[in-house]
Amino acid sequence: MDQNNYFALAVTSLAILLAGFSIFSAITLALTHFRSDQYQDQAMSRVMGLTLLLALSGLQIAHFLWLYLDQAWVVSLPYRMTLFAVAPAFFLFSQPLLHPQTLPSIRPALMGHAVPVLISPLLPDDLALPLAFMLGAGYLLWLARSLYALRRERASFNREMILLGSVFAIAIGVSILGLAQAALPDKLFFSLYAISIGAAFFLVQTTLGLRPKLSAEVRETVQSAYASSTLANVDCDAVLSRLDDLMLTDRIYVDSELSLPGLAKRLELSTHQLSELMNTRLGKGFSRYLRERRVGAAKTMLCAESSASVLSVGLSVGFTSQSNFYEAFREIEGMTPGQYRKLHTKIAASK
Numbered sequence: 001m002d003q004n005n006y007f008a009l010a011v012t013s014l015a016i017l018l019a020g021f022s023i024f025s026a027i028t029l030a031l032t033h034f035r036s037d038q039y040q041d042q043a044m045s046r047v048m049g050l051t052l053l054l055a056l057s058g059l060q061i062a063h064f065l066w067l068y069l070d071q072a073w074v075v076s077l078p079y080r081m082t083l084f085a086v087a088p089a090f091f092l093f094s095q096p097l098l099h100p101q102t103l104p105s106i107r108p109a110l111m112g113h114a115v116p117v118l119i120s121p122l123l124p125d126d127l128a129l130p131l132a133f134m135l136g137a138g139y140l141l142w143l144a145r146s147l148y149a150l151r152r153e154r155a156s157f158n159r160e161m162i163l164l165g166s167v168f169a170i171a172i173g174v175s176i177l178g179l180a181q182a183a184l185p186d187k188l189f190f191s192l193y194a195i196s197i198g199a200a201f202f203l204v205q206t207t208l209g210l211r212p213k214l215s216a217e218v219r220e221t222v223q224s225a226y227a228s229s230t231l232a233n234v235d236c237d238a239v240l241s242r243l244d245d246l247m248l249t250d251r252i253y254v255d256s257e258l259s260l261p262g263l264a265k266r267l268e269l270s271t272h273q274l275s276e277l278m279n280t281r282l283g284k285g286f287s288r289y290l291r292e293r294r295v296g297a298a299k300t301m302l303c304a305e306s307s308a309s310v311l312s313v314g315l316s317v318g319f320t321s322q323s324n325f326y327e328a329f330r331e332i333e334g335m336t337p338g339q340y341r342k343l344h345t346k347i348a349a350s351k
Contacts, residue, residue: 008188015191016068018198019060025201026053033208037320038215045215048093055089056197058082063194067187074190077121080128084120087136088113091143097215098146133178140171167200212327213287231276239267240281253293254318260286291328294318298329302341303348310337 030053039046059082062073073079092113116135123131174196181189246252246266263286264274278289297317301308308316314325314337329337 011191011195012067012187015194015198016064018201019064019067019194022060022194022198022201023057025205026057029053029205029208033212033215038213042096042215045093045096048089052086052089052093055082055085056201059086060194060197063190063197066190067194075125080123080132081117081120083129083132084116084135087132087139088116091139094143094146098143129181130179133175133181136171136178137175140168140175143168167203170196170200170203210331212331213291231273231280234269234273234277236277236281239269239277242267247293251297253290253297254316256318256320258290258318290318292332295329295332298325298337299333299340302337303344306341306345310341313337 030050034046034049034053036046039049059079062076062079062082065071066074116132120128120132174193177184177189177192177196184192243263246263252258252263252266260274261271264271267274269277275286278284278286282289284292294317298313298319301313301316302310305313311322311325314322314329319325319328326336329335329340333340335343
């Protein structure tokens with residue numbers, strides 16, 4: 001077997017592997033990240049996020065069947081329509097997060113974003129794929145412009161922006177790849193496309209592993225960034241002092257139903273005022289702030305109450321389930337609650 005054949009075999013094998021990984025990853029994201037509690041008041045983003053996962057999974061199934069079983073689903077009409085659906089679905093997922101102030105106006109425009117999908121069956125075969133990737137490039141330019149507008153707010157998302165920036169770079173590469181598709185051997189193009197989707201899934205999984213509540217935090221940050229200041233007549237220091245009292249003395253974080261509007265009401269602020277105050281003075285959104293408070297209280301309990309189960313500790317500080325507790329604790333401390341307790345028990349015993 002010559003060097004070119006070895007390369008083609010290696011690329012095809014990697015593509016098949018990553019196609020399978022993508023499908024597994026899509027199912028995992030749907031069951032964990034796209035839960036209704038993760039997207040409260042963001043139904044549009046949740047539905048379109050799930051639609052995007054479904055579309056990408058469909059593409060990867062077609063790639064697997066073509067590369068492994070020689071079943072040419074990649075030239076079928078459903079594949080073409082799914083390909084045209086990816087970019088609009090991504091746009092409609094991102095828009096409510098990056099531009100929440102325009103949410104009421106985008107609902108009537110839903111059919112406009114569906115037009116490419118509806119007209120895709122009418123396109124000539126040799127133009128369909130390049131046009132689909134050109135469409136994707138247009139949506140990518142919108143995303144780049146939106147992220148650039150938020151450049152001042154990125155400090156608290158440095159690692160995450162680097163990882164998502166890598167996803168953006170992959171998407172640009174895919175767009176260029178799509179335009180050059182006619183010049184590439186058929187299976188090589190679809191192998192590289194399958195690898196690109198798989199790599200993007202890996203980076204997204206890594207990003208959400210670092211920041212499980214990323215979507216909620218981005219939306220809170222964006223709302224603060226786009227809103228004109230609402231704190232002109234607010235004594236910010238006094239409010240922050242009152243906030244500390246509520247957390248340290250009243251321990252209101254143990255209320256699993258505590259929400260941004262509920263906390264704002266107790267502080268006699270509007271929701272936007274509290275969101276802006278937290279983002280500008282504390283450098284974090286409400287979701288992150290609340291998780292940090294709960295994890296801080298859990299750390300104290302884990303060390304002080306050695307007979308208490310990890311689950312009982314998590315529930316007593318306001319988490320609603322063991323999975324939510326472990327997710328937040330690992331995000332903030334870099335280890336599980338059990339590992340933290342064991343580590344600090346050893347440290348205390350060695351003194």
